[in-house]
Amino acid sequence: MFESDKPQTNPPSLDSARSSVRLETIGHLEHKDNNRPVLRPGSPRLHADADAPQVIRAEYFSFFYGSKEGVKDITLDIRPRTVTAIIGPSGCGKSTFLRSINRMNDLIPNTRTEGILAVNGQNVYDKRTHLVNLRQQVGMVFQKPNPFAKSIYDNLAYGPRLQGIRRRGDLDEIVEHCLRDAALWDEVKDDLHKSALALSGGQQQRLCIARALATRPNVILMDEPCSALDPLATAKIEDLMTQLKNAYTIVIVTHNMQQAARVSEFTAFFCLGKLIEYGRTSDIFTNPTHKATEDYITGRFG
Structure with a gap:
């Protein structure tokens, strides 16, 4: 959590929060230390220039379940209008990191965070962040489809109604647009x-999307959105992701390496709660720098 010295009406920006955390000069480099992630040429920069766009930014972000670290010192940028795949063995922190982005992990008691995790420039774990x-x-979108026990129409209209949209014509337009x-x-x-x-x-599952x-x-x-689907339904979801990006x-x-290779432009490999390697998917899958990445992709462990 990060607090400024003076009350603010809005959550502090990422730039103001950054001064509260430990920063190191890490750029577009390959790290020799196995405890540091390997960043490939062409990967999103960890500390991008002001003009380099990023929607999601993590800087030394750690998440704890009690005293146990779910993820440790995650630092990466995710660019807008891209598909980024997070891969790694079970229990490596993939879903923990994903659910941290919109604070779904808040539902779990006795958890805490360190570092920064920002969406659109705002630290999402600042206490003044408005969760809604x-x-x-x-x-x-979760692993198993979870439609509400309502009509197809009401599933789509539920969120807009909570946002105060009441006119039937407006709701009709939203429902059709999103279903298309x-x-x-x-x-x-x-x-x-x-x-x-x-x-x-x-x-x-497409309705949930x-x-x-x-x-x-x-x-x-998307947390393993195709794991409960047959190959035909999986192909439709993958085609949909390509369009939505x-x-x-x-x-x-x-967990599907072929899926990650098909749909994503960038891939992050997690292991034991750490980000091991992050870069363009084509590089990660054809010429990984870190041996653990190669071993996982080729099925030697995981």
Whole structure:
């Protein structure tokens, strides 16, 4: 947590919070120390220039479950309108980091953080951060489809109604727009008032993506969104991610190496709670610098 000396009406910016944490000169470099992440040429810079865009920035971010560190000293930038895959063995901190971005981990008792994790330049763990606003900016799609026990229409209209949108015409427009963006409109346009629970698993997951879009976020987090789906439904979700990245920043946790290679432009490899290597997906998969990365990608462990 970071507090300024004087009361502020808004959460402090990343620049003001940065002065409170330990910083080192780490740039576009390969680290010889195995405890440091390897940053490949072409990867998003850890400390970008003012003109270099980033939507999500972590600087020495650590998350604790009691005294146990879930992730340790994570430092990276995620660029807008890209797909970034987070890979690594089970228990390495992938989902912990992902859920920290919109503070889903707040639901777990006895947790704390250190360092900075910022979205759109604002430290999300500042005590003045408005969680509803944060989660409107950062949508979440979970491992298993979780549609509400409501109609297809009401699933999509739920978030906008909470935002104060009441006019039926406005809601109709949002519902159609989001279902089209999720490549689901043509399949359900005549059944909008039927239960969302009657949809197939793949359709339910695309509905959940559409529901996340309805609050107009600029970031979409996906925690193994295809793990419960068949290959055909998985292919549709992957095609959808490719389309959505033109308008949204997507961060996906996946155990599927082929999926990470297909859909992402950047890949971060986590192991034992640490960021080991981060760079362009093509480099990570064809010429990894860190031996642990190569061992994981080639199936020697994990």
